[in-house]
Amino acid sequence: xxxxxxxxxxxxxxxxxxxxxxxxxxxxxxxxxxxxxxxxxxxxxxxxxxxxxxxxxxxxxxxxxxxxxxxxxxxxxxxxxxxxxxxxxxxxxxxxxxxxxxxxxxxxxxxxxxxxxxxxxxxxxxxxxxxxxxxxxxxxxxxxxxxxxxxxxxxxxxxxxxxxxxxxxxxxxxxxxxxxxxxxxxxxxxxxxxxxxxxxxxxxxxxxxxxxxxxxxxxxxxxxxxxxxxxxxxxxxxxxxxxxxxxxxxxxxxxxxxxxxxxxxxxxxxxxxxxxxxxxxxxxxxxxxxxxxxxxxxxxxxxxxxxxxxxxxxxxxxxxxxxxxxxxxxxxxxxxxxxxxxxxxxxxxxxxxxxxxxxxxxxxxxxxxxxxxxxxxxxxxxxxxxxxxxxxxxxxxxxxxxxxxxxxxxxxxxxxxxxxxxxxxxxxxxxxxxxxxxxxxxxxxxxxxxxxxxxxxxxxxxxxxxxxxxxxxxxxxxxxxxxxxxxxxxxxxxxxxxxxxxxxxxxxxxxxxxxxxxxxxxxxxxxxx
Amino acid sequence: xxxxxxxxxxxxxxxxxxxxxxxxxxxxxxxxxxxxxxxxxxxxxxxxxxxxxxxxxxxxxxxxxxxxxxxxxxxxxxxxxxxxxxxxxxxxxxxxxxxxxxxxxxxxxxxxxxxxxxxxxxxxxxxxxxxxxxxxxxxxxxxxxxxxxxxxxxxxxxxxxxxxxxxxxxxxxxxxxxxxxxxxxxxxxxxxxxxxxxxxxxxxxxxxxxxxxxxxxxxxxxxxxxxxxxxxxxxxxxxxxxxxxxxxxxxxxxxxxxxxxxxxxxxxxxxxxxxxxxxxxxxxxxxxxxxxxxxxxxxxxxxxxxxxxxxxxxxxxxxxxxxx
Numbered sequence: 001x002x003x004x005x006x007x008x009x010x011x012x013x014x015x016x017x018x019x020x021x022x023x024x025x026x027x028x029x030x031x032x033x034x035x036x037x038x039x040x041x042x043x044x045x046x047x048x049x050x051x052x053x054x055x056x057x058x059x060x061x062x063x064x065x066x067x068x069x070x071x072x073x074x075x076x077x078x079x080x081x082x083x084x085x086x087x088x089x090x091x092x093x094x095x096x097x098x099x100x101x102x103x104x105x106x107x108x109x110x111x112x113x114x115x116x117x118x119x120x121x122x123x124x125x126x127x128x129x130x131x132x133x134x135x136x137x138x139x140x141x142x143x144x145x146x147x148x149x150x151x152x153x154x155x156x157x158x159x160x161x162x163x164x165x166x167x168x169x170x171x172x173x174x175x176x177x178x179x180x181x182x183x184x185x186x187x188x189x190x191x192x193x194x195x196x197x198x199x200x201x202x203x204x205x206x207x208x209x210x211x212x213x214x215x216x217x218x219x220x221x222x223x224x225x226x227x228x229x230x231x232x233x234x235x236x237x238x239x240x241x242x243x244x245x246x247x248x249x250x251x252x253x254x255x256x257x258x259x260x261x262x263x264x265x266x267x268x269x270x271x272x273x274x275x276x277x278x279x280x281x282x283x284x285x286x287x288x289x290x291x292x293x294x295x296x297x298x299x300x301x302x303x304x305x306x307x308x309x310x311x312x313x314x315x316x317x318x319x320x321x322x323x324x325x326x327x328x329x330x331x332x333x334x335x336x337x338x339x340x341x342x343x344x345x346x347x348x349x350x351x352x353x354x355x356x357x358x359x360x361x362x363x364x365x366x367x368x369x370x371x372x373x374x375x376x377x378x379x380x381x382x383x384x385x386x387x388x389x390x391x392x393x394x395x396x397x398x399x400x401x402x403x404x405x406x407x408x409x410x411x412x413x414x415x416x417x418x419x420x421x422x423x424x425x426x427x428x429x430x431x432x433x434x435x436x437x438x439x440x441x442x443x444x445x446x447x448x449x450x451x452x453x454x455x456x457x458x459x460x461x462x463x464x465x466x467x468x469x470x471x472x473x474x475x476x477x478x479x480x481x482x483x484x485x486x487x488x489x490x491x492x493x494x495x496x497x498x499x500x501x502x503x504x505x506x507x508x509x510x511x512x513x514x515x516x517x518x519x520x521x522x523x524x525x526x527x528x529x
Numbered sequence: 530x531x532x533x534x535x536x537x538x539x540x541x542x543x544x545x546x547x548x549x550x551x552x553x554x555x556x557x558x559x560x561x562x563x564x565x566x567x568x569x570x571x572x573x574x575x576x577x578x579x580x581x582x583x584x585x586x587x588x589x590x591x592x593x594x595x596x597x598x599x600x601x602x603x604x605x606x607x608x609x610x611x612x613x614x615x616x617x618x619x620x621x622x623x624x625x626x627x628x629x630x631x632x633x634x635x636x637x638x639x640x641x642x643x644x645x646x647x648x649x650x651x652x653x654x655x656x657x658x659x660x661x662x663x664x665x666x667x668x669x670x671x672x673x674x675x676x677x678x679x680x681x682x683x684x685x686x687x688x689x690x691x692x693x694x695x696x697x698x699x700x701x702x703x704x705x706x707x708x709x710x711x712x713x714x715x716x717x718x719x720x721x722x723x724x725x726x727x728x729x730x731x732x733x734x735x736x737x738x739x740x741x742x743x744x745x746x747x748x749x750x751x752x753x754x755x756x757x758x759x760x761x762x763x764x765x766x767x768x769x770x771x772x773x774x775x776x777x778x779x780x781x782x783x784x785x786x787x788x789x790x791x792x793x794x795x796x797x798x799x800x801x802x803x804x805x806x807x808x809x810x811x812x813x814x815x816x817x818x819x820x821x822x823x824x825x826x827x828x829x830x831x832x833x834x835x836x837x838x839x840x841x842x843x844x845x846x847x848x849x850x851x852x853x
Contacts, residue, residue, distance in 0.1 A: 064725075066725075066850065085727065086724065086725050086726070086727045087727030087728075088727075089727075090726075090727045096725065098725065100721075102719065102721055102722040102725045102726070103719070103722055104714070104715045104718045104719045104722050105718065105719070105842070106718060107714070107715065107718075111711060112722075114711070115711060115712065115715050115722065115723070115726050115728075116712070116723070116726025116727050116728050117726070118708040118711065120708070121707055121708045121709070122706070122707060122708070123705075123706050123707055123708055123710065123711055124706060126708065166726075
């Protein structure tokens, strides 16, 4: 482990590895980047924060040659360059770790790293040469991965390491990481940060794109804040705080912790007993899951994604059929003999904000007013004798948009044209509008701006205070800890922890989450070298 | 003895019948491994067959005929590429269009040029790829067992049969042992990974469909100027589809696909021999049933016996840079 960064005493005090000057980029009428300047000091970790749609990704795509800027200049190591494709960016020593890993799942680690940088036409000889070079790199940076492992079988933390190795193999001196911690456990985040510090000590400049402000504070040297396509500030990390950064990002003061009273749980509204579920290949996805959610409490389900949370929500909402065990909603029992459709479950008073809103929560091509009645399309209030009552549907959507501050408040606009936060607000508005007794929420703030997060959290808390039982599934531990009253920890389809949110912290949740992960051992090995 | 002679003769026709399937399956393998669905194998092969027969009939040279088949088939492949890669069209629709185009155009041009109701003039034996007799096959033919295998089964096929058999190890080598192969497999699984590695997705896919065109051209030439002696309307007779089935059956891998092609070829060879033969218990088997066997077999085997055939992940989806 690296405990201290090594400063090069001979280093030029203002030596920049990347300079962007007056970058402009627009897509149609949307200005994604407006006169953006950015100076990255060599060998520093430079964070870029901003809400969704602030232009961070566009800026990085310009730097990595995915898009070309409409105007503006790029300097690498002080020299003006033109980057018109990724190949050019790679040649200039720029490497990028994308948010969604750019790995071929059924290839080995070695094949993935070599892809595009093979050297000769013969694969056998390039793989052989690469193996030697990679040995040297992993010794230098302390990055150990089994080169012959198939990527799809590695835990995400190691997959990310493969991405970093890929960049270093191409001699990257500037590494861009786009939302690198989204899929990691707190322990994996620590390991990633240790790697980033090693890279920094070896003179690599790191550009970190993120929305997690506490991580920015923990790791970066400088922070640049983007808002609405423009660079609004660049500050030294040591001279700023989370609150100050959040305010810069949103343009107003933001409450980072959820403001709520202590919960006052009433009778049990949702009870799950010994729920076990196998997928079509007979892999157990849920294993003997039991818990209760009471009126007036918010119960969070924490865990790395893919540990059974999706299946749990699927069963509770009726999208999957119960195989073993039972679900009890206010005394009404659902089990293998008594299945219920999502519609029937909805009529029991269960609202469901789907985890993947693009797949299960809305139809992108539908107008907002159509999205706003999905699941309620058969209700008499929206229907005439034969045709739908479009007037009522439009009015309904308008009123939802007003109460939940959906912008723009245009019921005719295509659902896909709204920002992530506004789509989510519309989906939540739809589910909360009928005051459900039980509300299931999957990833309440995935892809949602910081300003909207605050609003969504407040709405969930107010529903709780009206006496509903709320089950929140989220991969964001911060969110679980600040929003929920009680936390269930899921790992490999089992509930491995049940604690009060006020009596735990991210670290201990993280330990529970990784307690039985199969990839654990490999992750451990990597960090010791 | 009678049985072994029968068997060797059946295996001999298996090779002849499987050769175009093998070439097409390898063609499909290149295309589909790159992520481009190739339902147009049939059309490319048919167009190739026509070009080979027409050019050979006019020039008298099989080599010019072969070249013409390859060029025409590659042009059809490029058309498919232009629709699917450059313009991100639907790959199945484009493939079907190519099949329909080939079926219609070959007949129309055949009538216009040769005035024989869509057929090309029949070719003499020096205008076809004739059988190649292997050295010593005469003298070895009396050796028990090995002799007939050598003389009857292995020796005496035309050049394109051997090319088809060679195409399999060549394909395996290219796909698994070369840089192009690595990139080909990658682009069919995750084109974004290829793009971000600084490689052009479009150019890579174009090269894959060109390979497919080349191999389909060989298959077409085989039909009209090696196995047959001239072009006949719709002479590909669904072989392109069977080859596609064999490819899926072989899970997009060269050797299993070869095995599937041989199996289908064998069924066809047996089907021909079964005509009019009275079998004990069941009696005479319907020819149509035997001819349908490859398809029935594919459906049954795909449905359960060989497990799920996992296609290249990005197959059928046009690649666009925009991630939104």
